[in-house]
Amino acid sequence: AQKITQTQPGMFVQEKEAVTLDCTYDTSDQSYGLFWYKQPSSGEMIFLIYQGSYDEQNATEGRYSLNFQKARKSANLVISASQLGDSAMYFCAMREAVTGTASKLTFGTGTRLQVTL
Amino acid sequence: DSGVTQTPKHLITATGQRVTLRCSPRSGDLSVYWYQQSLDQGLQFLIQYYNGEERAKGNILERFSAQQFPDLHSELNLSSLELGDSALYFCASSVAPLRMTNTGELFFGEGSRLTVL
Secondary structure: OOEEEOOOOEEEEEOOOOEEEOOEEEOOOOOOEEEEEEEOOOOOOEEEEEEEOOOOOOOEEOOEEEEEEOOOOEEEEEEOOOOHHHOEEEEEEEEEEOOOOOEEEEEOOOEEEEEEO | OOOOEEEOOEEEEOOOOOEEEEEEOOOOOOEEEEEEEEOOOEEEEEEEEEOOEEEEEOOOOOOEEEEEOOOOOEEEEEOOOOHHHOEEEEEEEEOOOOOOOOOOOOEEOOOEEEEEO
């Protein structure tokens, strides 16, 4: 069974600073995908970034980058130049195919990020 | 706007009752997933449908059932409701890609917040 671990229940960062949210995973599969989602207080889940297990380069999307260390089974999210609007809950998730057409995302418990002035 | 539509957005009901949550996936997406987000359990995968057929099952209670209709919309039925069923229920959709192709990103609706009194 796969497992996603986010060890930081809460984080604070000052505006304009960078912050790293930790995520480790456990799977015996060779092919998998790692995701980060943002959930603001309004509740919706917003996709941020994706990293495939065979991708050799770390994924980047604007101010978001994913520090993928396959041997350590870690997929940390780095947010550069934090903004007040980044305050939210952040979830790491792993996608695993069950069959050719079946897959699911398993989520970590989340990290609540608070950006301060 | 993710393109996934969930109704109702809020629902308050009493223990023992039955409710139906509805989801319309993004245009072109064949796969629908249901997730439950509660304070103590985090985001839990319930069930996945692909083109009308059940494909993967997670931690879904026997009191809960779901289906995906020919027009690809899905309904999650919750019966004999208990206080502990109070949660945010998310529907998400994807194209359901193969194991190693594209991101397999899930697009989430805004959720249906169920309160059982």
